[in-house]
Amino acid sequence: MKTRITELLGVQYPALQGGMAWVAESTLAAAVSNAGGVGLIAGGSAPAEVIREEIRKAKALTDKPFGVNIMLMSPNTEELAKIVVEEGVAVVTTGAGNPGKYMEAWKAAGIKVIPVVPSVNLAKRMERAGADAVIAEGCESGGHIGQTTTMCLVPQVVDAVSIPVIAAGGIADGRGLAAAMMLGAEGVQMGTVFLASEECQIHENYKDLVLKAKDTDSAVTGQICGGAAVRQIKNRYTKKVIEQERGGATFEQIENLTIGSLRRAVKDGDLENGSFMAGQIAGMVNELRPCEKILRDIFSEGEELLKARAAALGL
Numbered sequence: 001m002k003t004r005i006t007e008l009l010g011v012q013y014p015a016l017q018g019g020m021a022w023v024a025e026s027t028l029a030a031a032v033s034n035a036g037g038v039g040l041i042a043g044g045s046a047p048a049e050v051i052r053e054e055i056r057k058a059k060a061l062t063d064k065p066f067g068v069n070i071m072l073m074s075p076n077t078e079e080l081a082k083i084v085v086e087e088g089v090a091v092v093t094t095g096a097g098n099p100g101k102y103m104e105a106w107k108a109a110g111i112k113v114i115p116v117v118p119s120v121n122l123a124k125r126m127e128r129a130g131a132d133a134v135i136a137e138g139c140e141s142g143g144h145i146g147q148t149t150t151m152c153l154v155p156q157v158v159d160a161v162s163i164p165v166i167a168a169g170g171i172a173d174g175r176g177l178a179a180a181m182m183l184g185a186e187g188v189q190m191g192t193v194f195l196a197s198e199e200c201q202i203h204e205n206y207k208d209l210v211l212k213a214k215d216t217d218s219a220v221t222g223q224i225c226g227g228a229a230v231r232q233i234k235n236r237y238t239k240k241v242i243e244q245e246r247g248g249a250t251f252e253q254i255e256n257l258t259i260g261s262l263r264r265a266v267k268d269g270d271l272e273n274g275s276f277m278a279g280q281i282a283g284m285v286n287e288l289r290p291c292e293k294i295l296r297d298i299f300s301e302g303e304e305l306l307k308a309r310a311a312a313l314g315l
């Protein structure tokens with residue numbers, strides 16, 4: 001499968017791994033890149049110098065292009081913005097904000113810049129600011145989400161910009177890949193399916209939750225108190241946060257509950273107090289595989305579907 005994304009990034013598959021905070025470190029990123037996709041190291045979850053070390057570890061593990069995801073709400077953004085230039089990272093994806101002010105420096109360094117956008121408006125602004133592509137991320141995704149579904153967001157973003165669009169949110173098999181391509185996307189970004197990969201370094205409890213999740217097992221917090229909307233697997237933690245939000249808790253009270261909750265999930269496997277971020281597609285992710293098999297399965301199924309579907313429908 002060849003698209004402007006395989007061309008732009010020089011990769012076999014037009015597939016990016018989501019820049020999952022606390023989760024995405026050098027082992028996972030290098031595994032995805034070695035498998036023919038684009039692995040990402042999450043920038044937001046550690047001091048900037050630790051991320052520099054992760055970048056160097058990934059360089060030792062792969063000679064393929066990989067990237068860094070910069071979560072723009074994180075306090076080390078300024079520092080990380082410089083580190084990706086100094087380390088000559090191939091790709092930067094951004095989330096949770098507008099990366100406009102860093103764009104010039106990144107482009108001058110030859111970095112391919114691909115912001116995540118939850119809306120047509122931000123997609124247009126990112127194109128004007130010089131982005132190489134955008135990731136249109138629907139609210140089926142895990143973690144911090146916007147309001148629009150992948151099915152509705154992707155074609156509207158495709159119509160609004162000329163740069164290539166990567167679809168994200170709810171994609172974990174060949175059917176999702178084929179659907180994204182039919183919506184006009186030229187690539188996919190996937191997170192949840194890589195949580196259930198052999199190379200992913202999260203606590204076993206986290207992997208088990210993803211593997212066992214059903215279609216309706218995620219909940220969105222942060223929709224009432226003006227904080228960030230976050231999708232994660234339902235547990236005692238989400239019940240408590242949502243109860244407090246509905247009961248009129250202040251922003252500070254909610255923050256006290258949520259602070260450190262992702263770390264508790266990823267590192268401690270704390271089933272009671274952790275925020276196990278995952279997308280709605282977790283219900284369909286039932287198998288632990290190496291990254292190489294994940295991408296091979298998705299692309300062989302997707303390519304077959306794209307070739308055979310019209311005939312199967314009698315067209």
Ligand code: TUI
Nearest residue numbers: 021071095096097098116117118142143144145146228
């Ligand atoms: O960023 C993500 N997903 C994330 S970040 C994260 S860490 C976190 N933990 C707790 C609370 C909040 C974050 C976990 N998952 N996805 C990309 C994404 N970007 N989703 C939504 C957005 C977004 C939202 C608003 C991007 C831009 C934006 O507006 C910018 C503007 O200035 O208009």
